[in-house]
Amino acid sequence: MTEGCESVVPDLKNKVILVTGAGRGIGRGIAEYCLNQGASVVIAEIDPDRVAAASKALSRYENRILGVTETVSTMEGASRTVQASVERFGRVDVLVNNAALTKDRSIIRMSEQEFDEVIATNLKGAFNCTKSVLPQMLEQGAGRIINMTAVSGFSGNPGQTNYAAAKGGLMAMTLTWSAELSRKNIAVNAVIPAAWTEMSETIPTEGLIQAVGEEMYRRLRSRKPSQVAPLIGFLASDAARGITGQCFSIAGRELAVWGFARPVVQAEAPDEEWTMDSLETFVKEKNNLWQKPVEPFI
Numbered sequence: 001m002t003e004g005c006e007s008v009v010p011d012l013k014n015k016v017i018l019v020t021g022a023g024r025g026i027g028r029g030i031a032e033y034c035l036n037q038g039a040s041v042v043i044a045e046i047d048p049d050r051v052a053a054a055s056k057a058l059s060r061y062e063n064r065i066l067g068v069t070e071t072v073s074t075m076e077g078a079s080r081t082v083q084a085s086v087e088r089f090g091r092v093d094v095l096v097n098n099a100a101l102t103k104d105r106s107i108i109r110m111s112e113q114e115f116d117e118v119i120a121t122n123l124k125g126a127f128n129c130t131k132s133v134l135p136q137m138l139e140q141g142a143g144r145i146i147n148m149t150a151v152s153g154f155s156g157n158p159g160q161t162n163y164a165a166a167k168g169g170l171m172a173m174t175l176t177w178s179a180e181l182s183r184k185n186i187a188v189n190a191v192i193p194a195a196w197t198e199m200s201e202t203i204p205t206e207g208l209i210q211a212v213g214e215e216m217y218r219r220l221r222s223r224k225p226s227q228v229a230p231l232i233g234f235l236a237s238d239a240a241r242g243i244t245g246q247c248f249s250i251a252g253r254e255l256a257v258w259g260f261a262r263p264v265v266q267a268e269a270p271d272e273e274w275t276m277d278s279l280e281t282f283v284k285e286k287n288n289l290w291q292k293p294v295e296p297f298i
């Protein structure tokens with residue numbers, strides 16, 4: 001955090017919020033919440049049917065909603081999305097890099113194409129949209145970028161080489177951009193959501209239950225996109241001024257702030273420099289300090 005949070009009532013009136021992948025799931029939940037809080041929202045989405053369905057469902061906000069059918073995975077698509085937003089609303093205050101897809105498979109079976117497609121949308125897509133929106137935010141003298149990421153970006157996840165790599169990269173870009181842009185009054189944060197969506201439906205049930213247990217599985221199925229949206233609304237609001245370079249997770253009622261990778265155990269070489277023997281002794285004595293089982297988060 002750069003400075004203390006000001007006491008401002010969270011309010012999204014007059015904000016223009018561009019949400020990628022907002023045709024369904026968490027993105028659509030964010031779009032609806034922000035519209036309800038008074039923002040103008042761009043529903044940017046690759047699938048024309050989802051753009052149409054979301055626009056129809058939210059048509060009561062007619063003057064404050066813009067549906068754009070474009071892909072984030074090319075610079076041209078991202079650039080056209082930003083251009084359409086500025087043409088319609090005159091500015092973009094907040095970019096939510098939410099569009100993503102999964103193509104899960106073990107590294108043994110994953111094809112180069114499956115790797116490239118996920119990286120192109122989930123990682124490069126966020127780069128493309130951020131690059132495209134930055135000139136506008138710099139001109140405005142203010143902006144917010146929120147990157148939707150995932151625990152697998154910290155912990156890895158069997159079957160998700162491509163997805164985990166993209167989400168880990170997105171965490172790294174969040175830190176990098178927040179450091180580069182805070183002096184320009186542009187805040188960049190990451191959010192790890194948990195909601196049962198059509199993306200969640202692609203995970204084989206049996207494997208998921210095996211990985212997290214019945215109880216966690218039931219909890220995950222009960223999570224709703226609408227439970228994620230208030231955190232995004234808050235980070236988009238003036239009340240979140242000063243918050244940058246942070247990663248929040250939200251799962252139902254559970255909120256957490258995540259620390260990025262820091263050393264967990266430190267030691268100095270007992271002699272002039274580390275040897276294979278002293279390293280072996282160190283590992284034997286201290287491995288209980290860092291080899292802790294990873295708690296599943298859902």
Ligand SMILES: NC(=O)c1ccc[n+]([C@@H]2O[C@H](COP(=O)([O-])OP(=O)(O)OC[C@H]3O[C@@H](n4cnc5c(N)ncnc54)[C@H](O)[C@@H]3O)[C@@H](O)[C@H]2O)c1
Nearest residue numbers: 021024025026046071072098099100148150194195197199
């Ligand atoms: N659902 C969860 O519990 C969960 C957990 C961790 C992270 N996330 C992240 O939250 C975000 C939303 O996830 P969701 O569960 O709502 O997924 P979802 O699959 O329901 O929605 C993603 C949307 O992105 C769109 N999209 C895909 N490729 C695109 C492209 N190239 N250009 C534009 N739009 C594109 C899809 O058409 C879809 O409408 C994603 O970034 C996801 O990785 C979700």
